[in-house]
Amino acid sequence: MTTGGVGNESLSAPTPSRALIAIAGVVAAIVLLFVAGSIGLFLAFGCGGDGGVPYAAFDSRRGRFCDSGEVYNTYLAVTILGPATIAIVGAVLGARRQNWRPLLSAMAAGAVLIAASTTLFLGLSSECTEDQVAAGGQCDTY
Numbered sequence: 001m002t003t004g005g006v007g008n009e010s011l012s013a014p015t016p017s018r019a020l021i022a023i024a025g026v027v028a029a030i031v032l033l034f035v036a037g038s039i040g041l042f043l044a045f046g047c048g049g050d051g052g053v054p055y056a057a058f059d060s061r062r063g064r065f066c067d068s069g070e071v072y073n074t075y076l077a078v079t080i081l082g083p084a085t086i087a088i089v090g091a092v093l094g095a096r097r098q099n100w101r102p103l104l105s106a107m108a109a110g111a112v113l114i115a116a117s118t119t120l121f122l123g124l125s126s127e128c129t130e131d132q133v134a135a136g137g138q139c140d141t142y
Contacts, residue, residue, distance in 0.1 A: 018095040025091020025103050032083040032110045039114060040080040043121050047072070056126035057139045065124055079117040083110030 047056060047066030056062035066072055090106020128139030 015098045016100060018098060021095040021098070021100065021103055022091055025087055025094065025106075028091070028103065028107050028110075029084040029087040032087050032107070032114070033080070036080045036083050036110075036114050039118055040076050043079070043118065044076065046121070046126070056124075057128050059132050059139050060124075060126050060128050062121070062124035062126045065121075075117070075121075079114065082113050082117075086110045086113065 045055075046062065056066060058064075058067070065075075086106045086109050087103070090103040090109075093102035093106075094100060133139045
């Protein structure tokens with residue numbers, strides 16, 4: 001039985017092709033990789049130097065994080081490669097199911113990962129606390 005002369009068949013959207021979803025996923029991954037790489041490069045510049053603007057003082061929270069070696073390198077890898085990887089997984093799932101939702105969800109998750117990792121990094125102070133300065137830490141800025 002139909003209501004108002006409209007059957008359920010006319011309300012369903014056409015099924016997208018797998019190739020179209022896969023191509024969109026590759027494009028999304030490239031865009032997310034470019035954006036995350038640009039931000040990663042910006043964040044890496046915030047770690048170098050000798051405490052002057054925009055660099056972090058060596059004994060500040062950001063300076064110690066930058067000098068943490070593997071932790072910092074893993075952070076950069078996840079920040080740069082994570083969103084693109086998530087987009088590729090979303091494209092594969094979307095193409096298998098012939099549905100846009102997995103890809104769109106993955107793109108949103110990639111954007112959230114970029115924003116969250118950037119916010120966490122920028123939330124670290126690049127200046128030393130008063131206690132660190134009093135203790136004679138490497139807190140010079142100019």
